[in-house]
Amino acid sequence: MAKLETNLIHEGEHFNPTRSVVTPIFQSATYHAGNDPEAYITAATSPKYPEFYHRHGNPTNSQIAAILAKLEKTEDALVFATGMAAISTSILSIVKPGDHIVTQHSLYSGTSLFFKEFLIPFGVQVTQVEQTDNEAFRAAIQEHTKLIYIETPSNPNLALTDLAYIGALGKEKGILTVVDNTFASPINQTPADFGVDIIVHSATKYLGGHSDLTAGVVCADTKWIETIWRRSIILGASLSPFDSWLLLRGLKTLSLRVQQINRNAQQLAEWLEKQPAIAKVNYIGLPSHPQHSLAQRQLRGFTGMISIEVKGQDEENAFQNAQKLINALQLFANAASLGGVESLIVHPASMWGSHHSDDQKKASGITKGMLRISVGIEHITDLIADFEQATQNL
Ligand SMILES: *Cc1c(COP(=O)(O)O)cnc(C)c1O
Numbered sequence: 001m002a003k004l005e006t007n008l009i010h011e012g013e014h015f016n017p018t019r020s021v022v023t024p025i026f027q028s029a030t031y032h033a034g035n036d037p038e039a040y041i042t043a044a045t046s047p048k049y050p051e052f053y054h055r056h057g058n059p060t061n062s063q064i065a066a067i068l069a070k071l072e073k074t075e076d077a078l079v080f081a082t083g084m085a086a087i088s089t090s091i092l093s094i095v096k097p098g099d100h101i102v103t104q105h106s107l108y109s110g111t112s113l114f115f116k117e118f119l120i121p122f123g124v125q126v127t128q129v130e131q132t133d134n135e136a137f138r139a140a141i142q143e144h145t146k147l148i149y150i151e152t153p154s155n156p157n158l159a160l161t162d163l164a165y166i167g168a169l170g171k172e173k174g175i176l177t178v179v180d181n182t183f184a185s186p187i188n189q190t191p192a193d194f195g196v197d198i199i200v201h202s203a204t205k206y207l208g209g210h211s212d213l214t215a216g217v218v219c220a221d222t223k224w225i226e227t228i229w230r231r232s233i234i235l236g237a238s239l240s241p242f243d244s245w246l247l248l249r250g251l252k253t254l255s256l257r258v259q260q261i262n263r264n265a266q267q268l269a270e271w272l273e274k275q276p277a278i279a280k281v282n283y284i285g286l287p288s289h290p291q292h293s294l295a296q297r298q299l300r301g302f303t304g305m306i307s308i309e310v311k312g313q314d315e316e317n318a319f320q321n322a323q324k325l326i327n328a329l330q331l332f333a334n335a336a337s338l339g340g341v342e343s344l345i346v347h348p349a350s351m352w353g354s355h356h357s358d359d360q361k362k363a364s365g366i367t368k369g370m371l372r373i374s375v376g377i378e379h380i381t382d383l384i385a386d387f388e389q390a391t392q393n394l
Contacts, residue, residue, distance in 0.1 A: 004071065004187070005255050012066025015050055016220050023063055029054045047229040048078065055233050059125040060244040064217070067251055068207075071186035072199045072219035078229055079244065084110045086216030087236030088118070090200055091149070093224075093231040094176055097123030097292025099146040104131035104161060106154040106365060108180060108202075117344075131161040132291065141173055151180035152298075155349045156307050156372040157365030158183075158282045160291045163298045167195025182206070183337070187258040188301040198224060205235065205339030206304075207256050208250040209362045213243040257341060257377055261304035264383060265375040269306050271384050277321070277394040279369070280309040292304050297298060305338065305374035307348075310394070318369025322347055326371065328390035331383060338374035343383060345373050 002010065016023040031051040045053040048060040065077040080086040088089040091114070096103060103115065105128045110355040115126050125144075129136035131154060141148075148170055152161040161181065171178035178198040179191045185206035192198050201207055203215035216239075218228055232238070239247070262285075269283035281288070284295040285302030295302060310325055311320025326334050348366045375383070 003181060007067060008252055008254055011070050012063035015063040015066065017059065021265055023060055023248060025241050025246070026059050026386060027241045038155050048099065054241070055236055055238045058238070058241055058244060060241065061239055061246055064244060064248055064251065067248075067301055068186070068217050068219055069199075072188050073192040074199065074219040076225040077217055077219040077220045078225050078232065079203070079215060079239045079247070080232065081110075081205055081216070081237040081239050082214045082382055083200070083216040083244070084114070085179065085232075085276070086202070086218045087111055088114050089145070089199060089232050089235050089237065090178065090218045091119070091227050092235070093228040094123050094178075095146050097121070098144065100125040100127065100142050101149055101296070102127050102129065102137055102140045102142045103149040104154065106131055106157060107151050107161055107205035108155050111149075111151070111180065112113050126296040130380040132159055134162050134165045137166060137175065138169060139173065141169075145173070145175055147281070148175055148177045148216070149179075150177070151183075152189075153183045153284055153305065156346075156370065157306055158284055158289070158363065160284065160294050160298070161192035163189075163191050163196060165195055167191070170197065171195055182339070183305055185254070185258050185301055187255055188262070189299045192219075194298065197221075202223070203247055204337065205260060206261075206287055207254060207339075208247050209254060210246070210250050210341060211337060211340035211342065213246045213250075215239050215247050216299045217331060258301065258304075260377045260393055261370065262301035264377065264380045265304045266302060266382045267305055268373075268375055268383055268387070272306070272308055272387065275387075275389040275391055277311055277325075278308050279318075281309040282307040285301075290392075291386045306375065308372045308373065309372060310369040310373050312369055312379055315368045318367070319349070322369045325390050330371065330390075331378060341373070342379045343374065343378060345371055348372055 032172045043049050050057045050059040061079045064079050068077040074360050127140040129140050150161040177196045179196045181199045182202045194372050198220040201217045205218050230286045272282045283306045310322040312321050332343045347366050
């Protein structure tokens with residue numbers, strides 16, 4: 001069986017029906033049916049058929065799905081226009097009103113809003129627990145629990161959920177488990193190894209890797225992918241041909257990018273931990289991270305995501321220092337998103353200020369002096385030098 005780096009280049013090549021070495025952009029909404037009525041029926045009714053109508057499928061989307069299924073060690077995969085489309089369509093394919101979901105407090109803000117503003121008014125019950133407490137997940141299970149939904153590492157405090165525990169708990173209770181694997185990427189973590197059933201990604205982040213597209217992916221067995229596909233053609237968030245082509249291009253260098261990002265982040269985190277202006281560094285690759293040994297058990301690399309707490313005499317002063325630091329950095333752009341080749345930094349308390357209550361921020365570990373860093377592939381010497389000059393005047 002081919003190795004991961006080879007799969008990134010060659011898997012699903014058969015979905016390119018042309019002689020072009022690079023899979024073309026299939027910029028077409030629809031495809032000729034030919035003269036065979038049987039073949040037309042097959043095209044119209046087969047899940048993910050790549051040459052019928054764009055909302056049903058597209059050759060580049062099929063090639064990406066083949067690659068992602070290999071990376072995540074699932075039977076199949078399906079691509080979407082955004083990560084939120086992958087998440088919402090998948091969950092809506094699993095639960096109905098009256099069902100119960102167990103999830104964690106710390107979730108991507110869009111996912112949190114989907115639970116709060118959509119699923120709960122829709123009649124689905126949701127219990128949120130502390131993700132680092134395995135027993136809390138077990139205790140929250142009810143008779144009508146349909147789904148355990150987790151995210152690890154989570155955003156922005158970089159806490160981990162124990163994948164082996166959740167995978168086994170789901171199997172024991174006959175409850176479906178879904179994990180958002182965006183922060184780790186399949187290079188660093190494959191939740192299927194731990195018995196998790198369904199893996200979702202915002203492909204906007206590491207998978208695309210160049211901050212030039214939005215996309216989402218869900219990886220699961222064939223049965224679930226077909227079920228989710230049937231919902232997806234109704235909800236309609238299909239990935240456009242050009243974004244699909246960009247995603248396929250980005251995927252080719254996924255392993256190279258993530259390895260360089262892992263190395264850069266480790267060095268930057270170790271450096272930051274020694275700086276007097278920084279009160280705390282959250283990085284799962286540091287022995288000081290409270291879940292470092294769990295990180296070593298379930299991840300092969302420790303990602304490019306670091307969060308730090310800037311020092312201050314009080315919360316307000318820490319807030320001002322955090323703002324000052326962001327403004328003084330030259331290489332780290334103050335921008336949302338993550339996982340691209342360029343380093344980014346955000347102030348979570350400002351970014352999510354509007355749709356998180358103070359209690360929610362606390363439960364997600366968001367403090368006023370916290371900054372979240374997405375380390376890119378620039379040279380580490382320059383990244384450290386940038387922090388060095390920016391922290392000088394704090
Ligand atoms: C960005 C992100 C999402 C949402 O993805 P979009 O592509 O922006 O819709 C979901 N989960 C995590 C962890 C993310 O970082």
